[in-house]
Structures are given as structure tokens and as C-alpha cells.
Amino acid sequence: MEIVLKNLSKVFSGSGKRRHEKVVAVNRFDLTIPDGKLVGLLGPSGCGKSTLLNLICGLEEPTEGRILFGSDDVTDLPPEARGVGMVFQNYALYPHLSVHDNIIFPLENLRGAKRLPKEEMEKRVAEAARLVQITELMERRPDELSGGQQQRVAIARALVKTPSVLLLDEPLSNLDARLRLQTREEIRRIQTETGVTTVFVTHDQEEAMSISDYIIVMKEGVLQQLGEPQTIYEKPANLFVAKFLGTPQINVFDAEIRSGRLCLGGAEVMPMQGLADMPVWAGIRPEGFVIDPAGPLECGLVRVEVMGRDTSIVFTHPAFTGASARAIVPTAKNVDRSAPTLRFSLNPEKVHIFSKTDELRLGAAAGGDVQ
Amino acid sequence: MKRKRSSGWLYLLPAILLLGAFMVYPLIDVLIYSVEEGYNSASQTFNGVGLYNYSHVLRDPYFMQALKNTFIIVIITVPVSTGLALLISLQLSKIKKLRDLFQTVFFLPYVTNTLAVGLVFMILFKRTPYSDGLINLMISIFGAGPVDFIDGPYAAKMFVMCFYTVWVVLPFKVLILTSALASVKKEYYNAARVDGTPRWRVFTKITLPAISPMLFYLIITGFIGAFKAYSDEVALFGTDLNAAGMNTIVGYIYDMLYGNGGGYPSYAAAAALILFAIVLTITVINLMVSRKHVHY
Amino acid sequence: MTRQQEFARIRRRARAKDIAFTAIRYTLLGVWAVIVLFPFYWMILTSVKEYGAYNSEFIPKFFTLTPTFKNYIDAFTTVSLGKYFINTVIYTAVTTALMLAVTVPAAFAFARLEFKGRDTVFVLFLALMMIPTELVIITNFVTVTDLGLRNTFTGLILPTATSVFYIYLLKENFGQVPIEIYKAAKVDGTSDLKFLLKVLVPICRPTIVTITILKVIECWNAYVWPRLITDNEAYYLVSNGIQEIRENGFGRDNIPAMMAAVVVISVPLIVLFLIFRKKIMAGVSRGGLKG
Numbered sequence: 001m002e003i004v005l006k007n008l009s010k011v012f013s014g015s016g017k018r019r020h021e022k023v024v025a026v027n028r029f030d031l032t033i034p035d036g037k038l039v040g041l042l043g044p045s046g047c048g049k050s051t052l053l054n055l056i057c058g059l060e061e062p063t064e065g066r067i068l069f070g071s072d073d074v075t076d077l078p079p080e081a082r083g084v085g086m087v088f089q090n091y092a093l094y095p096h097l098s099v100h101d102n103i104i105f106p107l108e109n110l111r112g113a114k115r116l117p118k119e120e121m122e123k124r125v126a127e128a129a130r131l132v133q134i135t136e137l138m139e140r141r142p143d144e145l146s147g148g149q150q151q152r153v154a155i156a157r158a159l160v161k162t163p164s165v166l167l168l169d170e171p172l173s174n175l176d177a178r179l180r181l182q183t184r185e186e187i188r189r190i191q192t193e194t195g196v197t198t199v200f201v202t203h204d205q206e207e208a209m210s211i212s213d214y215i216i217v218m219k220e221g222v223l224q225q226l227g228e229p230q231t232i233y234e235k236p237a238n239l240f241v242a243k244f245l246g247t248p249q250i251n252v253f254d255a256e257i258r259s260g261r262l263c264l265g266g267a268e269v270m271p272m273q274g275l276a277d278m279p280v281w282a283g284i285r286p287e288g289f290v291i292d293p294a295g296p297l298e299c300g301l302v303r304v305e306v307m308g309r310d311t312s313i314v315f316t317h318p319a320f321t322g323a324s325a326r327a328i329v330p331t332a333k334n335v336d337r338s339a340p341t342l343r344f345s346l347n348p349e350k351v352h353i354f355s356k357t358d359e360l361r362l363g364a365a366a367g368g369d370v371q
Numbered sequence: 372m373k374r375k376r377s378s379g380w381l382y383l384l385p386a387i388l389l390l391g392a393f394m395v396y397p398l399i400d401v402l403i404y405s406v407e408e409g410y411n412s413a414s415q416t417f418n419g420v421g422l423y424n425y426s427h428v429l430r431d432p433y434f435m436q437a438l439k440n441t442f443i444i445v446i447i448t449v450p451v452s453t454g455l456a457l458l459i460s461l462q463l464s465k466i467k468k469l470r471d472l473f474q475t476v477f478f479l480p481y482v483t484n485t486l487a488v489g490l491v492f493m494i495l496f497k498r499t500p501y502s503d504g505l506i507n508l509m510i511s512i513f514g515a516g517p518v519d520f521i522d523g524p525y526a527a528k529m530f531v532m533c534f535y536t537v538w539v540v541l542p543f544k545v546l547i548l549t550s551a552l553a554s555v556k557k558e559y560y561n562a563a564r565v566d567g568t569p570r571w572r573v574f575t576k577i578t579l580p581a582i583s584p585m586l587f588y589l590i591i592t593g594f595i596g597a598f599k600a601y602s603d604e605v606a607l608f609g610t611d612l613n614a615a616g617m618n619t620i621v622g623y624i625y626d627m628l629y630g631n632g633g634g635y636p637s638y639a640a641a642a643a644l645i646l647f648a649i650v651l652t653i654t655v656i657n658l659m660v661s662r663k664h665v666h667y
Numbered sequence: 668m669t670r671q672q673e674f675a676r677i678r679r680r681a682r683a684k685d686i687a688f689t690a691i692r693y694t695l696l697g698v699w700a701v702i703v704l705f706p707f708y709w710m711i712l713t714s715v716k717e718y719g720a721y722n723s724e725f726i727p728k729f730f731t732l733t734p735t736f737k738n739y740i741d742a743f744t745t746v747s748l749g750k751y752f753i754n755t756v757i758y759t760a761v762t763t764a765l766m767l768a769v770t771v772p773a774a775f776a777f778a779r780l781e782f783k784g785r786d787t788v789f790v791l792f793l794a795l796m797m798i799p800t801e802l803v804i805i806t807n808f809v810t811v812t813d814l815g816l817r818n819t820f821t822g823l824i825l826p827t828a829t830s831v832f833y834i835y836l837l838k839e840n841f842g843q844v845p846i847e848i849y850k851a852a853k854v855d856g857t858s859d860l861k862f863l864l865k866v867l868v869p870i871c872r873p874t875i876v877t878i879t880i881l882k883v884i885e886c887w888n889a890y891v892w893p894r895l896i897t898d899n900e901a902y903y904l905v906s907n908g909i910q911e912i913r914e915n916g917f918g919r920d921n922i923p924a925m926m927a928a929v930v931v932i933s934v935p936l937i938v939l940f941l942i943f944r945k946k947i948m949a950g951v952s953r954g955g956l957k958g
Contacts, residue, residue: 059561072670076678080567092558096580105576106566161566378859379782386773386829387788393826394795397806404805459699462692469693475944476700479707481951482940484888486906487929490913491706494713494922501920505709505727538702543951550952570688599801602890602906610894610910621801621891628808629895639805647802 001069001164001197003033003056008065010051010221025051027221029065033199033214038191040208040215040229041201044244048221049201050089050169056199057084057167069164080109085158085196087168091150093142099153100138103128106161128156131190148179155190166191168200172207184211205245209233217241234349239359242283242352250352251325253317255282262353265319269296270346272353275362281321281354286312288350289327291335295345299325304337311335315342404640417637424641433613434642437623443529444619445597448536453590455537456544461578463545464552474549481542489535489606496520496531521607528608528617536603540596544589551585552578587661591654598650601625620646710933714738714926721923738927747900748928751908758823758893758904759886765828766882767875774837775863779849789838795831800891808895818899827892833878836953840874841867877950880943887936905932 008029014021025048033039041049054060056067058079066075074082093102107121116124129135132152142150151171158166171187172180188211191198202208208215209229217224217232217240225237236242242250255264256279262272264282289297299315302324306312313327313335327344329335335342353362404410405424407417428434463473480488496506498519507517518524520531555578563573579586601621604612612618613626620642627639713721715734742748776782777789807826816822844867852862868875890906897903903911912928940947 057565059564072674074674077674078677078681079565081674081677081681084565086562086565088558088562090556090558092556092562094559094577094580097576105568109566109568109572111569157566379776379780379785382772382776382780382859383788385769386792386834389769389825389829390792390795390831392810393807393829394798394803394831397803397810398798400806400809401802455699459696462696466689466692466696469696473696473700474948475941476703478948479703479937479940482884482936482947483707483933484906484909484936486888486890486909487932488706488710490909490925490929491710491713494926495706495709499920501722502725502727508726538706546948546952595799599799605890605910609914624801624805625891625895628805636805636809643802643805647799650799 002035003165003197003199004066004068005029005031005033005056006066006068008052008055008067009063010048010055010060011063024221026055026062029223031216031223031226033197033216035070035197036195037213038188038198038211039200040212041199041218042205042208042215042244043203043218043224045203047219049203049218051221052218053086053167053169053199053201056165057086058082083161083164085161085163085166087151087154087158087166087171089170089173091142091154091174093150093153093157095142097141098138099129099134099140099142099145100125102142102153103156103160106157110161124160124162125156128160131159131193132156132186146179147175148183151175151183152186155187159190159194159196163196166194166196166198168198170201170203172202172204180207187211206247209245217244219244235361236283236352237361239281239283239354239361242354242361246285248286248312248326248328250283250285251327252321253282253284253319253325254321255280255319255353257353262351264297265317267296267298270348270351275353279356280362281356281359283352283354284346285350286326286328288347289313289329289344290347291329291342292345293343295343297344297346299342299344301337301339301342304335306331313342401640401643404637405644407637410635410637424637425645428638428641428645431638433618433626434620434623436613436616437618437620440529440532440617441598441600441619444533444536444600445594447529447533448540449590449593449597451533452537452540452544453586453593456541456548456589457586459541460545460548460552461574463549474546477545478542480539481546485539485603486606488539489603492531492535492538493521493607498523522615525616528615531607532604532617535607536597536600539603540593544593547585547589548582551582555581583665587657587665591657591661594653594657595650598646598653620649707933710926710929713923714930716923718921718923722920738923739931741921741924742927742931745924746908746912746928747903748908748912748931750901751903751905752931754902755887755904758820758889759883761820762824762828762886763879763882765824766830766833767879769829770833770837770878771868771875772863773834774841775859775867777834777838778841779846779867780859792831792834796835804892804895807892811896816896818897818902820902822896823893823902823904827886827889830878830882833882836878837871837874840871844870874953876946877953880947880950883939884936884947908932 008026009024010026012023012025013019014023027048029052041052043049051060055062058074058077058081062075066073068074069082094105097105103125104121107116107124110116126135129138132155134149134152134156137145137149137153142153145153151174155166155168155171158168168187172183175183184207187198187200200212212229214226215229215232216226219240225232225241227235232241233245236245239252243252253264255262257263257272257275257277258268259277260271260273260275261268262270262280262282297317299317301313301315303314304311305314309331310328311331313329314324315327316324354360355362406420406422408419408421408423410417459477463470463477466473495504497504498507498517498521503511503517504520506520511517518527520527559577559581560573563577568576599621600619604617604619604622608615608617610630612622618626624639624642624646627633627635627642712729712731715736715738716728716731717733717735717737720731720733777785777792811817811822811826814822816825848866849862852866857865888906889904890910893902893904894907894910897907900911909928909932912925
């Protein structure tokens with residue numbers, strides 16, 4: 001099922017003495033989530049991701065705007081009428097019910113014509129359990145399960161009623177690092193097998209990058225960018241998206257365009273076609289630096305950290321906006337650790353230029369790709 | 372280290388002295404009293420040891436009346452007050468506006484002197500030569516004749532008694548259940564909503580199991596409290612409860628001890644131990660039932 | 668029927684159900700609120716009605732246009748309400764203070780001090796929690812009578828001053844304070860007593876406030892023990908006083924004056940409650956959890 005959000009907003013007003021304070025959790029969202037895709041909803045804590053998810057599933061009513069599932073306007077429907085499956089952050093498994101009883105619970109809620117015969121219910125439960133691989137755990141109680149197993153039960157419970165949309169709120173945040181890796185693969189596999197349109201909330205960009213078909217980046221209730229993970233990484237729509245995705249973080253320089261060239265701290269570092277002369281932010285990915293004794297960018301060397309395959313070079317530059325910048329180069333390149341300075345040339349594909357007025361991306365150096 | 376040891380006892384000394392004198396010693400003493408036959412409180416002598424006191428108490432019509440009254444009060448007020456408290460706290464937990472106000476109002480009876488408010492109830496229910504009382508007037512709207520709830524038929528007196536008891540014990544139960552309900556994770560309710568769970572099913576399958584430990588706690592303490600009913604009765608019917616036919620076991624114990632029929636600590640002790648045995652039995656049964664039904 | 672029409676129907680039905688349930692909810696809560704408040708209203712109303720006017724109402728009036736405070740004057744002059752009131756204040760204050768003086772050190776000893784037999788004594792204390800008052804009150808009555816302490820504050824206060832449950836509650840709370848703080852104080856040469864009074868008590872103030880409130884409520888409403896131990900009106904507390912007033916004061920039918928006395932007795936705790944509403948309710952729900 002395709003999900004369409006039209007001009008969707010949610011404003012919370014405080015209670016009691018704070019009733020005049022308004023918080024815009026979701027601000028004029030316009031986007032379409034394509035059918036059958038796994039979509040990561042990414043943003044820093046408190047940016048409104050969970051609110052957006054609650055709006056889609058119907059637990060919150062929008063202040064403004066419409067929500068469409070396919071061609072159906074579901075904005076005013078209560079959650080139970082929307083046919084969504086939801087996995088909550090703490091799984092919300094009923095503690096006194098066995099795994100089996102938890103999974104069958106949504107089916108037993110159905111009344112009248114929608115109610116399935118008992119055998120059909122059991123068949124569906126068995127199918128959902130098989131899908132998430134918990135068939136052997138059916139008689140256990142939730143507190144006898146590991147975090148990862150609880151997560152699977154929660155997913156099975158959400159899937160058992162064959163929802164048109166599956167929503168997961170921070171599905172991995174309660175798991176330890178090893179399980180997190182395993183479980184995200186699992187979510188990918190389950191989504192591929194069922195083909196249900198899935199939206200999951202996360203604040204971990206790596207999580208979103210690794211399994212999503214599409215990523216939605218939001219900040220302070222505002223949609224920043226929707227796109228495939230690689231596109232978002234390679235062509236971030238604005239400075240925030242560029243900074244939020246990628247580890248180590250992108251290096252942001254206070255730069256300027258001067259007669260078709262990008263200048264960092266007075267030095268012309270690379271050609272930059274199609275942009276007028278103006279001050280700009282230049283974001284350079286750590287892997288965009290190439291050690292080059294004849295390169296145009298001269299930096300002060302702070303520290304060299306060899307990390308196996310790659311070497312991380314910490315350096316300073318007068319135009320850099322933080323304390324020290326970081327470059328990642330293949331370890332084979334020999335770096336003279338004792339030298340006070342070091343010269344780089346830049347890989348144009350890894351350099352992103354952002355306007356200083358609205359922080360929007362102005363165009364990458366590569367191939368004159370100007371938006 | 373030696374200094375430390377003695378100082379520990381020093382800190383405990385006041386508590387040990389007071390508890391020893393007013394809890395431990397009486398506990399042993401009450402057992403002795405209960406088996407001393409023919410105890411005379413003036414001469415402090417007795418003429419034998421045995422179970423006569425128990426059999427005397429059990430044959431005393433006043434005690435049987437008190438036993439009957441107490442059981443009726445327990446059987447009516449414990450389920451009614453617990454059920455009503457559950458109903459009220461459920462509604463409280465689902466509203467936002469006026470919630471604080473309602474909670475404050477509902478708690479008021481807890482902090483009022485039950486003897487004092489009992490007088491108000493008495494006036495509302497009593498028939499006097501001057502007036503049938505407010506409650507009777509309201510009943511007469513529905514065509515029923517005036518009843519004296521305070522000096523009249525047994526059933527009417529028992530009704531007021533139970534009504535007042537529920538009024539008095541409800542604040543505590545509402546308070547406990549409201550906080551128990553507030554501690555049920557909201558995610559369960561959200562999950563149930565997304566799954567389209569009917570209200571009744573949400574209540575029986577999610578709410579009730581989640582608050583069952585607290586509910587059983589209230590039922591157990593409710594039983595214990597109701598078995599010790601006494602001052603609410605005095606509030607409504609005055610100190611001479613035997614005359615009103617509304618005495619309770621605890622009332623019987625005090626009557627045996629002091630007042631017009633007093634001076635029989637042996638009978639009081641036997642009655643107290645019978646009460647203790649009843650309460651203990653009921654509590655054990657309660658605990659056994661709760662072990663089967665409570666989800667911790 | 669199109670899908671959108673069907674959705675509209677579902678939506679309408681859900682809304683209607685919500686509104687109906689909300690209405691039922693507020694009605695129910697409102698009805699109980701009236702049942703709770705009405706006796707209070709009635710006692711205040713009656714207390715300001717004139718004696719003659721009250722007795723001439725065959726059908727009680729729900730309001731009065733000529734309120735009088737004469738009943739309050741009667742309540743303090745005709746019967747010894749003032750005396751009962753002062754007795755109760757003294758009894759409540761002394762009992763509560765004594766309770767704190769006994770339970771705080773005992774809880775401290777159990778929580779922090781190490782001495783031989785501590786755990787055994789603690790288990791014995793816990794066992795005492797299960798003993799109902801009714802069982803021990805018989806001997807206490809005899810003891811106090813034999814000691815000639817009837818109709819004295821000493822006899823009233825001593826047997827009711829300790830509470831094993833409060834010791835337990837405090838001990839648990841003291842135990843939650845990190846032991847490192849105690850060790851640090853010991854290293855600095857702080858005496859046990861100073862540590863208790865200057866560190867532990869301030870840290871655990873909420874619990875101490877809780878048990879104080881519970882004890883004050885208990886004392887103010889105490890009836891059974893005072894009734895057994897006092898037969899001299901000069902030592903009556905308010906509960907016994909009101910019973911005395913009911914049976915012998917004013918002449919049996921002066922209900923307005925009786926209600927004035929009831930208002931006077933009820934007001935202090937209600938005022939206390941309205942001021943410390945949050946604290947008292949939190950305290951009762953914590954302190955009420957005794958086994």
C-alpha cells in the first residue's frame with residue numbers, strides 16, 4: 001500500500017500553565033512512500049519521527065493535512081480501522097500472555113464478518129511465527145525471552161493480521177550491538193518476504209542506510225530529504241542532511257566561490273563551474289581527501305590513526321569550522337607522521353557546496369551537477 | 372568494634388522497651404487470659420485453666436449477633452467497595468479534565484474523623500418526631516414508606532452501616548487503584564488500539580492482569596479491615612451497640628473489657644483470639660486464591 | 668457505498684461511541700462526587716441553621732437565608748469542645764513526636780549500624796507487624812489501669828507511640844542511601860548521631876514527612892484506645908468528645924449545635940489535606956502498602 005502524506009502537520013499545545021506553548025512536532029509534510037518498500041525514518045531525537053509514525057497509524061490525530069493509503073483517505077479513521085501493524089519501541093508484549101496468545105491476540109479482536117475460524121487463526125499464527133522464526137518459543141512468557149526474541153514476537157503480532165502497512169518505532173534501540181546487526185537483517189528479510197510497505201523509525205543513520213530502500217530525513221518536524229540511501233549520501237539536499245549521514249562526519253569549511261573556483265582560506269582548491277561568486281559552506285567527506293604532495297590544500301597535521309584497512313588523519317585548517325578535520329585514506333599510503341604539514345588534493349565527487357543563506361545544496365563539483 | 376555494638380542496641384532501646392511492654396508482653400498475656408477460667412479482675416485470681424472462656428463466648432448470644440453482623444458487613448462491603456473503587460478509578464484514569472478535582476474530592480473521607488461524619492449520616496437517615504429525615508423524603512418520592520434507618524428494622528440499619536462503611540473505605544482503594552492504573556504502560560493500550568481490541572477485552576485482558584497484584588492486595592486488606600469494623604458502627608448507632616443489635620466482634624471485645632458489661636478480660640481475650648483465627652484463615656485462603664490468579 | 672462513505676460511517680460511529688463513553692464517565696464520577704460531598708455540605712448547612720428553624724423543618728431545606736453562628740458559640744460554651752480540641756492537639760503532637768523519636772533511631776540501627784543479633788531482632792520486629800491491635804489492647808488496658816495511668820496523657824500516648832511498620836518503612840528508605848555516604852562520614856570522623864540527624868534525616872525527609880502525616884491523621888481520628896483509657900471528660904479527645912456530645916451534650920435534639928461541633932472537629936484535617944494534598948495522597952499510597 002502506498003502511503004501519501006499531504007501537507008501534514010501536528011501541533012502539540014502544553015497543558016496547565018504551559019497551555020500557550022505550542023510545539024510543532026510535524027510541519028507540513030508532503031511525501032509519498034512507495035508501495036512495498038522498506039523506508040527508514042531518520043532524524044535526531046525529538047525531531048518528530050515517532051509523532052509522524054503515530055499519525056500514520058492513527059494514534060495521533062493530525063492538526064492539519066491528509067493521510068492516504070493508496071487512494072483511500074484514512075485521516076479520520078481510528079487506528080483499528082486502518083489495517084496497520086505496529087511494533088512499539090518496548091515491544092508492548094502483554095506480560096501475562098504466552099507468545100502464542102500474544103500473537104493471536106489481534107485476530108481474536110475481530111468481530112462479526114471479519115472473524116476467522118479457529119483453524120484459520122492458528123494457521124496464521126503458525127505462519128507468522130515461522131516467518132520470524134520463533135516456532136519453538138510459542139508457550140513461553142515474554143519475560144522468558146531475550147530482547148531479540150521479544151522483538152520477533154512483536155513483529156509476528158503486528159504481521160498476523162496481514163496489515164497493509166507495517167510500522168516499527170525504534171525497533172532496534174533496545175537491543176545490544178550484536179543483536180542489532182542481526183535483527184536489522186532479519187527485518188529486511190521479513191519485509192522482502194512479505195512485501196508489506198514498512199516504515200521504521202531510527203536515529204541511527206547506519207541502521208537506516210544499511211537496510212532501507214528509501215530514507216526520510218527529518219529535523220525539528222520538517223522533512224529534509226526523501227530518497228534512496230546512496231542518493232542521500234551522495235547528494236544531500238542540505239547541510240543538515242550532509243552532516244547527519246556518514247561517519248566520520250562530513251568536514252565543513254568556511255569557503256567561497258571566486259571566478260569559477262572554490263577557495264578555502266584564500267587558496268584555490270578546485271574548479272567549480274556554474275556558480276556565481278559568493279561565500280559558501282564547503283562540505284568534504286573524509287574519503288574525499290587524497291594525499292598529494294602537490295595538492296592545493298595545505299593542512300596542519302595533528303595525528304595519524306591507523307585503523308586496519310584505513311588510516312584516519314586528523315588535521316587542522318584555518319577555514320575549517322570545527323576544531324580539527326578528519327580524512328580517511330587507504331593505509332597503504334605512507335604518511336610522514338613527523339611532518340608538521342600535509343597536502344591534499346580533493347575528489348570532486350565528495351565535495352558538496354551549500355548556500356550560506358539557506359544551507360541548501362548548490363551543486364557538487366562533479367560533472368557540473370547543479371540543482 | 373565493641374563500642375559500635377552497644378551503640379546499636381542503644382538506638383533500638385526505646386523501640387524495644389515500648390514494643391516489649393505494649394506488644395510482646397500483651398501477646399503472651401492475652402493467650403494466658405484466654406485460658407484462665409473464672410478470672411476476677413478485682414482480686415486478680417482465677418480458678419482453673421481450660422477452654423471454658425472460648426465456649427462461653429461462642430455460646431454468648433451477643434457474640435453470635437456480633438459475629439453475624441461482622442460477616443454480613445464483610446460479605447457486602449468488601450466486594451461492593453472494591454468493585455466501586457475499580458469502576459471509579461477506571462473512569463478517573465481515562466479522563467483529563469477535572470481529574471485532579473475529582474481525585475481530591477474522592478479522597479476527602481480519608482482525612483475526616485469517621486465518628487464526626489457518622490453523625491451527619493445518622494441525621495440524614497434518622498427519623499425523628501420532627502422530621503422523617505432527608506433520605507426518607509427522597510425515598511418517599513419513589514412511593515416507599517418512611518423507614519427508620521437508625522432505630523428501625525435490622526435490614527435498614529445494616530444498609531446504612533454498609534453504605535457508610537463503603538463511603539469511608541473507598542478513598543484509600545480509589546487512591547491505590549488509580550496509581551496502579553497510572554503505572555500500566557501506555558504502550559499496551561496503544562498496541563491494543565492499533566489491533567482494534569474491544570473495550571471489554573482491553574479491560575479483562577490488559578488492565579485487569581496488570582493491576583491484579585494491587586487489586587488482590589486491596590481485597591486482602593479490605594477483608595482484614597472489614598472484620599475489625601467497630602468505630603463506624605459507634606458513629607452511627609452510639610456506644611451501646613448491643614442494644615442496637617449492631618455490635619461487631621471488635622465491639623464485643625471492648626464491651627467485655629470495659630463499660631457496663633465489662634470487667635471480663637478473659638472473655639475479651641478469647642473473643643480476640645477467635646477473631647484473629649478467622650482473619651488469619653480468610654487471609655490464607657485469599658493468598659491461596661491470589662497465587663492462582665495474580666500475574667506478577 | 669463507496670469506500671469514503673464507509674470510512675465516514677466508521678468515523679462517525681467511533682466519535683459517537685467516544686462521546687457516549689465520556690458522558691457516562693463524567694456522570695458516574697459526578698454522582699459519586701455528590702455522594703462524597705453532600706454530607707460535608709449538610710453538616711455545614713445544618714451548623715448555621717437556627718435551632719428553632721431546624722426543628723420546624725419537616726422537610727429539610729437545602730439552604731438557609733439566615734445563617735447564624737450561634738451554634739458555634741454554643742459548641743464551645745455549652746460543652747467542652749475547646750477542651751477536647753486542645754487535648755487532641757496535645758495528644759497528636761506528643762504522640763507523633765515520640766513516634767519519630769523512637770522509630771528514626773531504630774530504623775537507623777537496623778539500616779546502618781552493625782551489631783550482633785541485629786538481623787534476628789529485625790525479623791522479630793517484622794513478625795510483630797502481623798499482630799492486630801485488638802489482640803494486645805486487652806492486656807494494655809489492664810496494664811495501664813493497674814499502673815494507675817487511666818485518664819493521663821502518659822497512658823494515652825505510650826502504648827500507641829511506636830509503629831513497627833514505620834520502622835520498616837524508614838529502614839528501607841535509609842538503606843537506599845548509598846553506604847559510601849556513611850563511610851565517607853565515618854572517615855571524616857562524624858559521629859553516628861550527627862550523621863543520622865544531619866545527613867540521613869534530611870535526605871529521607873519525604874518518607875519522614877509521610878509517616879508524620881499518617882500518624883497525625885491516625886491520632887486525630889483515634890477513638891478506641893482513648894475511649895477505653897479515659898472516662899474523665901477532662902481527658903477526652905475529639906472522637907470521644909463527639910460521642911459524649913451526641914449522647915449527653917446539648918440535649919439530644921440540638922442537632923445544629925452538634926453539627927457545629929462536627930465542623931470544628933473536621934476542619935483541621937481537611938485544611939491540612941487541602942494544603943498538603945499532593946504530599947498526603949502520595950504518602951498514603953506509599954505508606955498504605957503495609958502487609
